[in-house]
Amino acid sequence: MKRLVIMTVGKTHSGKTTFARALEKELTNSVVIDQDNHAEFLHTYYQSLLPKQGSNTIKYAITQTIVHHAVHETNCHVILCNSNRNRRGRMKLIDYYQNKGFTCILVNFEIPDYILKERITNSERSTSILRVASTFDEVLSRQLEETDTGDIVAPNEEEADYLFVIKDSDDIQSVIQKIIETV
Numbered sequence: 001m002k003r004l005v006i007m008t009v010g011k012t013h014s015g016k017t018t019f020a021r022a023l024e025k026e027l028t029n030s031v032v033i034d035q036d037n038h039a040e041f042l043h044t045y046y047q048s049l050l051p052k053q054g055s056n057t058i059k060y061a062i063t064q065t066i067v068h069h070a071v072h073e074t075n076c077h078v079i080l081c082n083s084n085r086n087r088r089g090r091m092k093l094i095d096y097y098q099n100k101g102f103t104c105i106l107v108n109f110e111i112p113d114y115i116l117k118e119r120i121t122n123s124e125r126s127t128s129i130l131r132v133a134s135t136f137d138e139v140l141s142r143q144l145e146e147t148d149t150g151d152i153v154a155p156n157e158e159e160a161d162y163l164f165v166i167k168d169s170d171d172i173q174s175v176i177q178k179i180i181e182t183v
Helices: 016-026 035-045 057-073 087-099 113-122 136-146 169-182
Strands: 003-009 030-034 077-081 102-109 162-166
Touching: 003 016, 003 087, 003 169, 016 030, 016 077, 016 102, 016 169, 030 035, 030 057, 035 057, 057 077, 087 102, 102 169, 113 136, 162 169
Parallel strands: 003 077, 003 102, 030 077, 102 162
Antiparallel strands: none
């Protein structure tokens, strides 16, 4: 059986989670792995274990455990719902999944910044997942400053087996359909 890993790439409030949940409903035998869920879990139940500065190693350890289980103990397609904006990090993940026999798909969210700002303004999303920033405005500001510096670059077609781009909400259903057709 052909297994897929679908990795979202995009800034905060670009629609990655909405897309991942919609894809999970339509792609039989798939699972969404979303680090925001792990951050919220840690914040709710294990706040005293969260590092005050530096990398959130406990969140990454939880994610790695879930990924390992999904890869080795199930036959599920994996939907990685994170920002995945760092090219080096993306390539490391793609290499891992390709070595496990997965077909790798990147879904890049190129939503205009003004729409992201509107979404943040109208959002009721909890900021409890945030550890370094206190608002999603701060997160977006940092992401805008980082864009196209160092390894924070948009994916290109050579990185994975497939690359799809979502520029607005109207693209979601057609991209989901194209992904389903790859199976």
